[in-house]
Amino acid sequence: MSTSGLAYTGGVGFALWRRSLLELARVRGGLLPTTLAPLIFLLGSLGQFGRLDQLVGFPTTSYIAWLVPLSCLQAAGFAGGATGANLARDIEAGWFDRLLSSPAPRPLLILGPVMAAVTRCLVPVTVILAAGLVLGPGLTGGLFGIAMLYLAAVSFSIVASLWGITLALRARSQQVGPLIQNGVFVAVFLSTAYTPLPFLKGWLAVAAPYNPVTYVLQMGRQATVSGIEPSWAHTWPGLLALAGMVALFGLLALRQLRRVDR
Amino acid sequence: MSTVALERDVATQGRVIVALTERALRVQMRRAQFLLPSFLLPLLLLAVIASGTSAAQQLPGFPSTGSYVGFVVSGTIMQGTLLAGLMAGIAIASDIEGGFFDRLLSAPVNRASIVLGRVLGTAVIGIAQAVLFLSVALAFGADFPGGIVGVALAILLAALSASAAAGLGAAIALRTGSLSLMQNLFPFVFVLLFIAPAFFPRELLSPVLETISVVNPLSYVVEGMRGALFDSSALGSVALGFAAAAGSVLLTCALAVWAMRARVRS
Numbered sequence: 001m002s003t004s005g006l007a008y009t010g011g012v013g014f015a016l017w018r019r020s021l022l023e024l025a026r027v028r029g030g031l032l033p034t035t036l037a038p039l040i041f042l043l044g045s046l047g048q049f050g051r052l053d054q055l056v057g058f059p060t061t062s063y064i065a066w067l068v069p070l071s072c073l074q075a076a077g078f079a080g081g082a083t084g085a086n087l088a089r090d091i092e093a094g095w096f097d098r099l100l101s102s103p104a105p106r107p108l109l110i111l112g113p114v115m116a117a118v119t120r121c122l123v124p125v126t127v128i129l130a131a132g133l134v135l136g137p138g139l140t141g142g143l144f145g146i147a148m149l150y151l152a153a154v155s156f157s158i159v160a161s162l163w164g165i166t167l168a169l170r171a172r173s174q175q176v177g178p179l180i181q182n183g184v185f186v187a188v189f190l191s192t193a194y195t196p197l198p199f200l201k202g203w204l205a206v207a208a209p210y211n212p213v214t215y216v217l218q219m220g221r222q223a224t225v226s227g228i229e230p231s232w233a234h235t236w237p238g239l240l241a242l243a244g245m246v247a248l249f250g251l252l253a254l255r256q257l258r259r260v261d262r
Numbered sequence: 263m264s265t266v267a268l269e270r271d272v273a274t275q276g277r278v279i280v281a282l283t284e285r286a287l288r289v290q291m292r293r294a295q296f297l298l299p300s301f302l303l304p305l306l307l308l309a310v311i312a313s314g315t316s317a318a319q320q321l322p323g324f325p326s327t328g329s330y331v332g333f334v335v336s337g338t339i340m341q342g343t344l345l346a347g348l349m350a351g352i353a354i355a356s357d358i359e360g361g362f363f364d365r366l367l368s369a370p371v372n373r374a375s376i377v378l379g380r381v382l383g384t385a386v387i388g389i390a391q392a393v394l395f396l397s398v399a400l401a402f403g404a405d406f407p408g409g410i411v412g413v414a415l416a417i418l419l420a421a422l423s424a425s426a427a428a429g430l431g432a433a434i435a436l437r438t439g440s441l442s443l444m445q446n447l448f449p450f451v452f453v454l455l456f457i458a459p460a461f462f463p464r465e466l467l468s469p470v471l472e473t474i475s476v477v478n479p480l481s482y483v484v485e486g487m488r489g490a491l492f493d494s495s496a497l498g499s500v501a502l503g504f505a506a507a508a509g510s511v512l513l514t515c516a517l518a519v520w521a522m523r524a525r526v527r528s
Contacts, residue, residue, distance in 0.1 A: 051321055052321075055318075192314075194315050195317060200314060201313050
C-alpha cells in the first residue's frame, strides 16, 4: 500500500474510533453500567464468598485478590460487548448502510468499534483495580503482573467486541444486546471465576479447563494472587487462548460483514 | 353503600384484578426476551455457584445440609423473584410510555386493582420459577428433609417475595415512568441479593455484610425458605420468613398505590 493509501486508511480508522468514543461524551454516564455491574459483583461476591480463602490449599489469603482480575475481565467484556450493541443501533438507524456505501476499506468498519472497545474498557478496569487495591490485595505481581492484567483485560475486550459485532451484523437489531452481554457473562463465569480448578466440582470441573477464559484469568491473576507468581508458564496459555479467540471471532465478524456487504 | 352494592363492587374489582393478572401474564409470555432472563440467569448462577463454591462446605461453621445445591437454591429463588419484580416494573414503564396506562386510568376501575393485577401476575411467575428451580436442584442431587410441606412453604414464600419485588418495581416505574431507568436498575437486583445471606450462611458472610443483612427483610425470607426446605429452625425461622415477606408485600404495594395516586394527580 502507498503512503497516501496508508494515511487514508489510518484517517478513516481514526475517525471511526473517534466517533465511537464521542458517544461517551454525548451520553452522560455511558460508562456507568459497564463499571457499576462488575463493581457490585466484586463487592457482593466478596461479602458472600469471602471466607473461601480459608480453604486449605487456596492460592491466596485474600479472596478479593482472587476476585479483582475476574471483575476486571468482566468489565472489559461488558465494555467490548457494548460496542456490538452500539453497532446494532447504527445498523437500525441506517448509519451503517451509509458507511457500507462509502469506499472505506471494509476491515476498518470493524476496527473502529474494536479500538473504541479497547479505549472504553480502560476506565472500568482501572476503577475496579483501584477499588480492589483500596479494599485489600497488594499488587504481588509487581509491574509485570499489572501489565499482564491490563493485557488480558484489553485483549478480552477485543474478543467481546468482535463477538458483539458478529451478532449485531447477523441480527441487525438492538434486541441482540442482552444476548451479547449474556454470552460474555457465561464465558467469564464458566471458568475458575470463584475458586481454582482443584476446588471445582461436578460439570464445571470438566468444563472449566476447556474454557479459554480460565487461562486468560490465570494470566491476569499474576497481578494480585500471591500463589500465581509472575512467570512465562502462567502467561503463555492465556496469550494463546486470547490469540485463538481474537482469530476465531475476527474471522466470524469479517465473514458476517462480507455477507451484509453483499 | 348498601351491602348489595358493596358486594357488587368487590366482585367487579375482583374481575378487574383477574383480567389484569391474565393480561400481565400474557404480555410477559409474548415478550419472552424480557421474561427468559429471570428464569435463565438464576439457573446459570445456581450452576456456577453450586459447582464453583461447593468446597465451602469444608469451612468450619458451614451447616451440614447434605447437598450444597439444596442450600444455595433458596438464593436462586430469591434472585428469580427479584428479577421477576424488575420485569414487572419494566412492563409497567412500557405501558406508561406506550400509552396503555392512560387508557387504564380512564377506565372506571380502582387504582389499587391496577397495581394488584400486576403484583398477582408476578406472584404466579414467582411460583413457576420456584417450581422450576427446586426441580432442577432435586435433579442435581438436592434432598429436602422438609418434604412436600417444606417445599410448598418455600414456594409460598417465593410467591410473596415476587409480589413484594413487583410492588417495588411498580412503585419505581409509576413514580418515574421511565423505561430506560427501569432497564438500568438491573445491577441493583444483585445489590439486594448480595446484602442477604443468599448463598452463604449469615455467620460466614463478611462482617460488614452480616451487619447489613440484619436489616434486610430478604435475609429472613431466604432463611425461612431454608428452614422450611430442611425442616430446621437452626437454618432459619419459617414464621419470621413469612412475617418479613408479608410485611414487604404490604409496604411495597402501599408505595406503588401512593406512586400511582401521585401520577394521577400530576
